[in-house]
Amino acid sequence: MLEQLRGRLVTPESPDWEQVRSGWNLSVDQRPAAVVEAAGPGDVEQVVRYARTHGLQVSAQAGGHGATHALDDTIVVRTDALDELSVDVPARSARVGAGVRWGSLQGALDGTGLTGLPGSSASVSVVGYCLNGGFSWFSRPYGSGAGSLRAVELVDAAGDRRWVDDASDPDLMWALRGGGGNFGVVTAAEVELHPAPAITGGRLMFPIEQAAAVLTAYGKATQEAPESVTLWAYLVHYPQSPALPEAVRGKSFCMVDVITPDGELDGVLATVRSAGTVLSEVIRPLQPSEVADLNSVPTPPQALSLITSAFQEVTPELIGTLLSYAGEPSLIFQVAIRHLRSGGVGGRPGAAAADPVAPYMVLAVSIVPSPELQQAAEDQLRALQEGLLPWRTGYMPPSGLSAWNTLRDCYSEADLTRLREIKRRVDPDDTFVGNFRLP
Template sequence: MTTSITAPALLPADPAYAAAVAPFVTTVTPRPDMVVEARSPADVVAAVRWAGEEGRAVTVQATGHQLVTDLAGSVLISTRHLDDVRVDPATRTAVVGGGAQWKQVIAAAVPHGLAPVGGSSSGVGAAGFCLGGGHGPLSRALGTGADNVRRIRIVTADGIERDVDATREPDLFDALCGGKAGFGVVTEIEVALHPITRLYGGGIFFPGEASPQVLHTWREWIATLPEDASTSVALLRLPPDPSLPPPLQGAFVAHLRFAHLGTAEEGAALLAPMRAVATPIADMVDEMPFAAIDAVHADPTEPMPVWDDSATLATLPAEAVDALLTVAGPGVETPLIIAELRQLGGAIARRPDRAHDAVAGRDAGFSLYALAPMFPPVAAIAPAATKAVVDAMRPWTVGGLPNFQGLGSRGRLGPLWDDATAAFLTRVREEYDPAGMFRTVGLMA
């Protein structure tokens, strides 16, 4: 007897279908054969069991930040309604539903004087972030999102809901903490929280014409930073958006981001060499409550069609900066919205005490990310523009980060891990999903 799906199951003809499958990145329109809107872990169990009995492929989506295929031929299990968050101040942990976003975790943690290790945007799904390793403004000080996971609840291809951690099914736990996708449907994660209530951070916008000085100074300045400081720099071609401050509307700028857990005085002293590079258009770095951490990167908050690509770099010599400026700097005609470098290292580079470490990019010094809009008429040249950035930096490339893989890489996760780790992840996937139910899962976010 076939298991019955207990949650709303929508077909393409259903009026609610489009809203149920809507992603954050709208370049690709999801077209699964069916979407199951799980309201509880039991709904996920029923959907996975039904799919197994029917021989159907399963895909998973929470926020849709990394949609790289149209999901055709699959049953999509949407976890966006599994968004409960429970904070335990005594253990400094949060139990987070598989569809919850970081902003929900932050809202629950801040009243207790606690903070999670999340991403540069609080609109990203917490579970997907941690499954892919997870690099954010606090990661140089406190490790990746995966390093801060204590327990994961997952429904595997056999329809069994499992609680896994360092002692219960540790291989599956290790694979989930960085292996990103293809192991099942995560319904809940438990993450560590930290006694952080504020930081000294924000962004400084320099004129785009000053980007050569900004980038070359930045590459030397970062060597002076302690682990409790993190930074990135982005070449931004901003739209004429009236929601932006007038000096930034339609401007080409170099956006320096900074987040420091020390005092404001210490942070200002560290930042002084960068503030002296050029006269900024806007300097928004200041003491801020942790709840305002989104202001550090000021990432977009509205869904839009984009094309993106990424890599990790071993080093950033002066030649690499010049190569980036050649394809994205002043005077370059390009549809790019962003070409970004983030400093890695610090606690990110330290491997946890686990039998298997599935977090990619530990040994990289920097991450590289490029994004262009897919609006006409530039949509035709957007893929080439992002590829040009990645190609220009190829002499220093050592891999990539799962959470930054976009349409430019089409979700090719395998090359991101060394041979031993890739073999470990394959073994665990085959053990828990021998029939390949999640073969079309792509990227979860």
């Protein structure tokens, strides 16, 4: 049956299997049963029908992001070639294929006065990001990526392709906004766009020795900032890599990034600037295409691990804990504090499974140069996560999960029960597997 594919079926017997089966995150040795590089939505339909007939499971993955062992023994459908992209400026919406990355969508918005809700990487697929929650530079004024989903083109458990929106199936839309790929394969989506008449943003860099004062000032600035302004703070330890500029190579910094869609930054940064010695400040107008690259997340495949934790306030005790675990160079490359919108995705409480429940999150990342350091890096991250437990508040959407976490770390038991009920209705044979399975 799969011989009719327009795309390519890759199996363990294929010469390039080792390369194709890998995800973007090289720390996860995902081992699917096969990979289908879909040429179009029709290939996805064929794969789902084949899997259902043969008692197999299907997972979707665009560029390889979201690698976990939940995808082991499944047929992984790579959706990179589903690259449809159209923008309707008057309707403030875009239709994107499942392979479209944030860099492409944002590039199509230059000059429109609109923006999507990208996160910290232009290489992540729009669809995968939104299905898993999505923390955006514009989460404060406009909510997270999940809330921007207006409708999806879904290949369902029967292998049929159909459009789903809040009018046709509000419960399924609720589940798709954060429940990941557990309910079908999304081949395209309509996402909401938002006003961005004058995007302005950039970065301030301080010596790492002044981090306590800068993070304290950052916490105060986030309380003073209008909702249109987003501030993220970092502790960063750059490695001794010849690929890095000499100005940062082997050095550590405390940094604060700022962005707004409307250009109003007057007074917002005064508190942060006065906290220490500003080594570098670059604040400038930005095109939508430049937003996702604001904090320079690396795009080549990496061996990466991360942890997240949600909390209510930037306190001296929290700052002290972060510095005790990550104030000196170690296997933890970066610790970020992100200020998020609280009280409902996209301003619509209850519209998404991935509703944020806290105004801040900590995100810590390790990028290891060699496999033998992987376990030590994970141990350091887990220790930091445990150290943050006294301040933890609520849950994190799946886009903030570590590869070793489960959806129990994301949702209350009531929400998990609702997700399971929707799963049983739309996928009774458990054909679909997201990068985090429903427990």
